[in-house]
Amino acid sequence: MAVKMVFQIMIVLLCSIDAILFVQAAGLAINSTSCQAICGDVSIPYPFGIGAGCYVDHWFEVVCNDSFSPPKPFLSSFGLEVLNISLGDAYRSSRSTVRVNYPTFSTCTNSSSRKQNVELANSSFIFSQGKNIFVVMGCDNSASMRSSDGSIIGCMQSRCDSSKVVINGSSCHGTNCCQTTIASDLNAFETTIDPISYPAVTKQCNSAFLVEEEWFWDSGSLINMSSIMSHVPVVLEWGIFDTSFYSLPISLESYTNKEYDCYGHGGPRAAYFTCYCNWGFKGNPYVVGGCGDINECEEPGRVTYCSNNGYCVNTYGSYKCGIDTKRLLTIGISSSFGLLVLLVGGWWSYKVVKKRRRIKQKNKFFKRNGGLLLQQQLSSHEANFENTKLFNSKDLEKATDRFNVNRILGQGGQGIVYKGMLTDGRIVAVKKSKVIDEGKLEEFINEVFILSQINHRNVVKLIGCCLETEVPLLVYEYVPNGALSQYVNGQTEEFPLTWDMRLRIATEVAGALFYLHSVASLPIYHRDIKSTNILLDDKFRAKVADFGISRNITVDQTHLTTLVHGTFGYLDPEYFQSSQFTEKSDVYSFGVVLAELLTGKKVISSTRTQESKSLATYFIQSVEENNLFDIIDSRVLKEGKREEIIAIANLANRCLNLNGKKRPTMKEVAIELDVVQMLQKAPNLQQNYEELEDVQAKMYEPPDVVPTSTMSTLFVDAQPLLSFQSV
Secondary structure, rough: HHHHHHHHHHHHHHHHHHHHHHHHHHHOOOOOOOOOOOOOEEEOOOOEOOOOOOOHHHHHEEEEEEEOOOOEEOOOOOOEEEEEEEEEEEHEEEEEEEEEEEEEEEOOOOOOOOEEEEOOOOEEEEEEOEEEEEEOOOOOOOEEEEEEOOOEEEEOEEEEOOOEEEEOOOOOEEEEEEEEEEOOOOOOOEEEEEOOOOOOOOOOOOEEEEEHHHHHHOOOOOOOOOOOEEEEEEEEEEEEEEEEHHHOOOOOOHHHHOOOEEEOOOOOOOOOOEEEOOOOEOOOOOEOOOOEOOOOHHHHHHHHHHHOEEEEEEEEOOEEEOOOOOHHHHHHHHHHHHHHHHHHHHHHHHHHHHHHHHHHHHHHHHHHHHHHHHHHHHHHHHOOOOOOOOOHHHHHHHOOOOOOOEEEEEEEOOOOEEEOOOOOOOOEEEEEEEEOOOHHHHHHHHHHHHHHHHOOOOOOOOEEEEEOOOOEEEEEEOOOEEEEHHHHHOOOOOOOHHHHHHHHHHHHHHHHHHHHHHHHOOOOOOOOOOHHHEEEEOOOOOOEEEOOOOOOOOOOOOOEEEOOOOEEEOOOOHHHHHOEHHHHHHHHHHHHHHHHHHHHOOOEEEOOOOOHHHHHOOOOOOOOHHOOHHHHOOHHHHHOOOHHHHHHHHHHHHHHOOHHHOOOOOHHHHHHHHHHHHHHOOOHHHHHHHHHOOOOOOOOOOOOOOOOOOOHEEOOOEEEEEOOOOO
């Protein structure tokens, strides 16, 4: 008997230890009842807390400032006032958020102003993309938000109306006010306000700030133009870090029980998780025993349902309807008859229903993923869509090993790219959209439409797409050697690019852009030319990629007027100021790529002076100061002829001209690069060419060498290459 009792006690202890280990693995902690739960009018639920031992880590420490009446809570790590804390609700797709009072940025001067905002990098918080917007107020100015990864968004308002002195979301449409969405996973940003013009009489203060969209649209949340608010509500999303997750597989099975679920995440904020009470429970899932059972029988809807079918009985985490004997007998007879009918036609019905359901779901995804919009686009324009295959979801799941993380080639703003193998043995790249929202969906459809029109050896080929899945998929040819940026910035030292390869890559990219601008059935502006969007195939031939924000224009159009999109360092300054994108804006971005190929330097560098952080500015300054060969890459100096280097540098200098009208067209750029390659391969042609043209431009010459080659007389379309002087 004693042995049996000891055995039972050991079982109880082992179960208790098991439960404790599970709680610790899930990241839950016991919230002490001695902790202060309310500060003023704001509840402070765990994992947030006031006082030592009352919060999960320092990011969640709250300080209650009693100097206010009533007292106000503040996030200790950032000094931001807390307005509300939400634990979220998985079944209503409600994220875990904290609503804070966030400072605005304003300026009353006529010069550019910048502000580095409160940074959330490496913290447990990010700015909520779905609940916040970026707002610019005032007139005759433009403002932008640049995130830590270089992405830029912004808007511009030039119309002034003194009658509209009070503004809310419903009137923020370009007059005295404009608004735009923000990037996902935003945790740090810099705000810039630039004047468009400088009025002599009117002195108007301008402001730019992040704000909660719902609050801004609320008719009761009015903002007076004459007295801009110093703080506005902003919503932050949060999750709990746990270093033990780095060595554990992140899956629902690892952190779940009857009362709550904990969802593991990865990505820009490393390993973190959020928890929610399961259906049938409510409370705080971060506290042991914090999710309590809901008595569904007290809810009118379920009581009414059970009154028609018996009586309501609450169960742990659910409920059931009790049935009396007479009703049970009636239901039993009816069920038996129904079962007999079901068995007779069951198999046939099952097949029909399953087929209809599958077709219905595919049609649902097809419509939601923009299939109708894509059909409309393709039917209204000439396109090569008949050569683009429509894949089914099973084929692409098999090709990518169910989208295994080990197959990821890279990821950007529009989605994640996986390496895959089709059933016919072809290696492909499968691009999976990250999210399902209207903005990203438009970019996806735009990329399919643009690529369906393009047939060029130096543009990544679209093989097909799949619209019947939950998120849309694109299938491209596989480009094995990665992005050009890996090679020009020294990330791939085992295979450095030779001068001949650099010259050929530049010529191929220029040819592709000339094709897009002038040869395609409808002119196409790429709008995001950069070295990371230039891929290299197995023979290191250039392939221009990523057409998510590209746009078609009609033949008679000279520009596009859009919200500013692009990458800092490659962005045309003229486009940034005017919001008008022209073909010369692509030329500017290509000029930056040429500068990268010549110098091997990064586009943005904190090691250079404030005035020359941008490679474009640094390159132009070096040309003007006759210091070009001091910044040229050592391999280029070793392998390239000085005349060739000067010719390409001169071309890059013209592409980077701040006046778009003075930049060459991509046709002129492509021809000049072809001529340099032709003269390189056939030196005798230089003499013939020299006899045809007058010497009208003196190129830059280093102090120790006076080149005699005829490269200094290179012309295209009777336009001489300029010497390295300011243009």
